[in-house]
Amino acid sequence: DIVMTQSPLSLPVTPGEPASISCRSSQSLLHGNGHNYLDWFLQRPGQSPQLLIYMGSNRASGVPDRFSGSGSGTDFTLKVSRVEAEDVGVYYCMQALQTPLTFGGGTKVEIK
Amino acid sequence: QVQLVQSGAEVKKPGASVKVSCKASGYIFINYFIYWVRQAPGQGLEWMGMINPNGGSTRFAQKFQGRVTVTRDTSASTVYMELSNLRYEDTAVYYCARDGAPPGAPIYGMDVWGQGTTVTVSS
Secondary structure (H helix, E strand, O other), rough: OEEEEEEEEHHHHEEOOEEEEEEEEEOOOEEEOEEEEEEEEEEEOOOEEEEEEEOEEEEOOOOOOEEEEEEOOOOEEEEOOOOOOOOOEEEEEEEOOOOEEOOOOOEEEEEE | OEEEEOOOOEEEEEOOOOOEEEEEOOOOOOHOOEEEEEEOOOOEEEEEEEEOOOOOEEOOOHOOOOOEEEEEEEEHHHEEEEEEOOOOOHHHEEEEEOOOOOOOOOOOEEEOOOOOOEEEEOO
């Protein structure tokens, strides 16, 4: 199974400031079609997870452009250009290259 | 709009089975894979398995093999997940979610999620 490792575990942020979360996979997530099969999700308190980024860098429908995904192979980053209060919650990366699909342990983002 | 609506909360005794439903609407049901993901209290997300509604083929995580069954009723646009021989550690919120890839494209992950179904295993 592909192991997904996120850092940091916890991220206190100041509204208006940028934030960054790292995700590393134990195997390359680069598919033969040239896409990286890495997704980012946000789970706000008490809610179902929400897709933010798919295939490494594609924003899902309705996701604000302050969210961006980058990286390739085994190292990926989610960046929030200017954090807003509604961005608090737990962020998960997930690999979709092969089954079993596997998630990172999560990064809890909270307002300072 | 695309929506997945799950059945209500369940309380079961150890050793029993639970069956959770996930009704899809707003899109062509057979065109998109459906996943099951669970989340134990205070824990992260765990992929359980998936079904291709077009034909009914399934894949499961090794740890659930033999204990989980996922089926679909295309006439009702509904997927069912049954977990048997329940243990205390199966207490969790169970989510169904749709894969976002169009027909013929490789799966890429969950673009629409159900509201979750809380399953509590208690004696």
